[in-house]
Amino acid sequence: MRRRYGLSRPLSFGGCKDIGEEPMIRRTLAALLSSAALLATGPAVAQETLGFGTANPEQHPLVTRILTPWVEAINAEDPSVLEIQLRNGPMIVNHTNFFDRIQDDVVQMVFGITAFDAGRFPRSLVTTLPFMVQNAEQGALAACLFYEAGGFGDETADIVPLLFVQFPQASLHFQNHPATSMEDMAGMKVMTGSPVVSGLIQAYGGTPLSINVPEMYQALQRGTAEGLVMNFTAFPGFRLNEVTTDHLIAPLGGGLGLVFMMRDRFEALPDAAQEILERHSTCETSRQTGAAIDAWEADALAFVQSDGERRFHTMTDAQVAELVERVGGPIEAAYIERTPGGAEALEIYRQSLDDASAAIAE
Incomplete structure (x- = not known):
């Protein structure tokens, strides 16, 4: 009986036993082995592919x-184990539904700004308090340390934060209206995405409007709003420079973005994929992002500054001191009052900021 894989005697092709049997067999085997080698060296197929809604x-x-x-660095690790595919644009995920989209597994990874879902992330709003964060580098590292110290409490029980994306302190901007001091907000409709900053606007006689960043351009264009509190990173991407003329550079609160996965989805990944993500999700990674x-x-x-004729003012040290004295205490008290475990969160965050500053200074 002929063995299945080892040939005990020459094959017979259509009864033509004597016509170059052995050379033909060798050529056939060589072709098969060559095809197998090509398949083995072809493009690796990722064991896990994760959609990332930005x-x-x-x-x-x-x-x-x-x-x-960040994604490219992860994908370069081992394409046979893990690949992240960016899903850009607001049609799949937007700034208000990001948690629902990842919870429903429309995407497996998402970016979202915590202040835009403040009811789900109330303790995280400590990162939006005015006067506290010096810059995004310090703030991003502090947010990661805050997480490691348990500062988020139960807010991260069902998710795994992968990257802390801290935005710098926001400034005050108007369209054809002076922006030289906080008093210029009196009687004005001013947009913000942060509940904390809403209280600050009210303290100076303004009317806060809760409008998400993508809608701010039209709100200013139509006169629904007259100003906004926002850092400058939002200006090029959302063309806010086209609908503002006056700017007061001031420490009016930051904002925290998170890149995260649902915890059960993360834990379902193979160990090798989890390890790749963990290597790119350290506090040092967040610091570099900041x-x-x-x-x-x-x-x-x-x-x-280079875009046409506009007016800039920078808040003086005396103005900042007056601002802190006037609204610093009430803003912190309001945060503590409306936030479960707010006093503890604020204490942990202050320590995290100090630790971040010390680490960066080393």
């Missing part, structure tokens, strides 16, 4: 400068 257009600086380099955002903020400010 909530921003492909050309937005957050995508091009921050998220894409430094990149500081560079983005500087570039965005230069872009706005």
Whole structure:
């Protein structure tokens, strides 16, 4: 009986036993082995492919400068184990539905700004308090340390944060209205995405409007709003420079973005895929991301400054001191009052900021 894989005697092809049997067999085997080698060296297919909803257009600086380099570094690790595919644009994920989209497994990874879902992330709003964060590098590292110290409490019970994306302190901007001091907000309708900053606007006689960043341009264009509190990173991507003319550079609160997965989805990944993500989700990674955002903020400010005739003022040290004295205490008290475990969160965050500053200074 002929063995299945080892040939005990020459094959017979159509009864033509004597016509070059052995050379033909060798050529056939060589062709099969060559095909197998080609298949083995072809493009690797990822064991796990994760869709990443960024909530921003492909050309937005957050995508091009921050998220894409992070994803590319992960994808370069081992394509046979893990691949992340960016899903840009607001059609799949936007700034208000990001948690629902990942919870429903429309995407498996998402970017979202916690202040835009404040009811789900109330403790995280400590990162939006005015006067506290010096820059995005310090703030991103502090947010990661805050997480490691349990500062988020139960808010992260069902998710795994992978990257902390801290935005710098916001400034005050108006369209054809002076922006030289906080008193210029009196009687004005001013947009913000942060509940904390809403209280600050009210303290100076303004009317806060809760409008998400993608809708701010039209609100200013139509006169629904007259100003906004926002950092400069938002200006190029959302063309806010086209609908503002006056700017007061001031420490009016930051904002925290998270890149995260649902915890059960993360834990279902193979160990090798989890390890790749963990290597790119350290506090040092977040710190580097914060430094990149500081560079983005500087570039965005230069872009706005070069864009036509406009007026800039920078809040003086005396004005900042007056601002802190007037609203600092009440803003912190309001945060503590409306936030479960707010006093503890604020204490942990202050320590995280100090630890971040010390680590960066080393």
